[in-house]
Amino acid sequence: MKLQGKYNRATISAAIFVLILGSISYYFILQYILIKEVDDSLMVEEQEIVDHIKTHNTLPEETNYHDQQIHFYPASKPVSRKFLSTYLKDEVEKEFTNSRQLIFPVAVSGRHYMAVVTKSEEETNDMLMLIAALTAGVILLLFFLLFFVNRMLFKKIWKPFYATLAAMKQFNLSNPGRIVLGKSEIDEFNDLNKTVNEMTSKVAKDYESLKTFADNASHEMQTPLAVINSKLDLIIQDQELAEKNMQHLQGIYDAVNKLTRMNQSLLLIAKIENHQFHDERQLRLDSLLNERLQYFEEMIQSKQLKVSAALNKCEVRMNPVLADILLNNLLANAIRHNIPAGKIEIESSGNYLAISNNSGTELLDEKIIFDRFQKSPGSEGLGIGLAIVKQICDFYGFHVAYAFRKQMHAFKVSF
Amino acid sequence: MKLLIVEDEAELCNSIVTYLKSESYACEVAHNYASALKKIDSFEYDCILLDIGLPDGNGLKILEELKENNKTDGVIIVSAKNSIDDRIKGLRIGADDYLAKPFHLSELSARVAAIIRRKQFTGNNIVLFNEIAINTLSKEAEVNNQVLDLTKKEYQLLLYFVVNKGKVISKNAIAQHLWGDEASGNFDFIYTHIKNLRKKLHEARCGDYIRAVYGMGYKFTE
DSSP: OOHHHHHHHHHHHHHHHHHHHHHHHHHHHHHHHHHHHHHHHHHHHHHHHHHHHHHHSSOOOOEEOSSEEEEEEEOSSOOOOEEEEEEEEETTTTEEEEEEEEEEEEEETTEEEEEEEEEEOHHHHHHHHHHHHHHHHHHHHHHHHHHHHHHHHHHHHHHHHHHHHHHHHHOOTTSOOOOOOOOOSSHHHHHHHHHHHHHHHHHHHHHHHHHHHHHHHHHHHHHHHHHHHHHHHHHTTOTTOOHHHHHHHHHHHHHHHHHHHHHHHHHHHHHHHTTOOOOOEEEEHHHHHHHHHHHTHHHHHHTTOEEEEEEOOOEEEEOHHHHHHHHHHHHHHHHHTOOTTOEEEEEEETTEEEEEEEOSSOOOOTTTTTSTTOOOTTOOSOSOHHHHHHHHHHHHTOEEEEEEETTEEEEEEEO | OEEEEEOSOHHHHHHHHHHHHHTTOEEEEEOSHHHHHHHHHHOOOSEEEEESEETTEEHHHHHHHHHHTTOOOEEEEEESSOOHHHHHHHHHHTOSEEEESSOOHHHHHHHHHHHHHHHOTTOOOEEEETTEEEETTTTEEEETTEEOOOOHHHHHHHHHHHHTTTSEEEHHHHHHHHHGGGOOSOOHHHHHHHHHHHHHHHHTTOOOOEEEETTTEEEEOO
16 A cells, blocks of 8 residues: 555544544534523523513513514413423424423412423524534535645655655665665655665675675685695596595596586676676677587587577677677586487577477476576586576576477577 | 796695606796795796785786796796686786686696797697607697598597696596586596597507596506
């Protein structure tokens, strides 16, 4: 839910609640006051009647006006004094109206009477309705005004926030340009921007130092690896070596070789991430592919693979080293994971390059196939080749896709 | 032939010296920048192995010093950073070759031999082994004056064997030499490759000098 939506929902429901509650209580309070007013005037009438009886010792004349009626009814004993709200048929206008009555006892020459003074509440009711309508109108107007002012104000006030948000979305760890955040009139947003600035620069710094660490660690590893390799190279010169020890040595060689390649791959990924491949050239990938095929010739032959290549002109602007690595990894993959006497199909054209190969495996999980250290069971690879392919493609904005068709794994790079 | 090995890692230095000495090179060692500088000022070397990541200075400075003094020593840069920038920089200053760590000693030996061949005034570009003669300029191999019909990789392999003659070369080193970093997994293809080379040598009535060593590697020997 959007901030403004949430905010509107809260304010609108609060306003509606206050509006309803306020109107109801306002109505009742007003009614109470108006009834009190009517009661007061009824009491004035009462006083007048009592005064009249006192001075004239007769009942005053009964009246029957539209808004006020006075009647006297003989009573056997003094009635108790009380105010009543009634709903009476107006004899003049022949319609029912709300009325207020005061019933009180009077006595003329020892005879008891019940005096009934009735006042129509119609006018007060009209007034009440009018006031209520007016108030409701004003509140409603206020309400809409508030809504629109809020809306406008909201956009203005939160503008820096959305600017910050947009800047944060743009933030990219592997290419951390500094986030530039404008100054706002609002302290909280300045605070937020300050915090965001501090955080992003800290994150960028941490990332940088982590990268440097990984970089250094990989580099530092090269020398010990070189030592191991050189010692092995010396040991195998020994003519007294037993055959079973040779096998152990081969195991060490292979492990060191794997470690070396892994290290180099990680360094390569770091280098791509660090944008250390500047030199870009217009390259003919189709001719490069032909070169690479020659390069892998012996491996293809020893597995008796059938290669069919439909290479059309495919020109791409990229770093030649990365282009070599891209093609190497794709081809090496197609060879390594192939079955003996399997097929490799290579296709290239103006805007794409596709390499498919047979393999003992079925459809692979497309979601993780380009992840680092994802490899099929029993694979002699490192599981990092495709990760590098993806990295290179991402770097140049190429699209690399995987599909499984007719028992063939197909990788397609679109430029 | 006199070599200078500038390398701060003592054990690596030992290995290199042991291997190259057995190929009858005279080796001198410098473990840091200062002593390397002193040595190149006082002596001439046929080839210098130069680790550029020295604790007390950048090896490239040594290279610059050499070039400023118009020394003709061949230089192979050895670096833990397989960095293209370093490589280009080194070669531009005047290094003859660049080798990234880790490397095989047989590879190093082949590179040293290549540089020394190039540096010799006589322009000696023929590598001889009994009836085999390899011309490193025309990249052709002859047996009893008959040119062999070798593929590019078979030629490289033969040359690699000959310059490392008498040494056991692991399959890993061969794969690394011929296919670089892409070489991986089982090395069956090397077996096929060597079989082809053997066949071609045999057809040219060349002696069989390639010995398999316990499935671990090969040795080119009398």
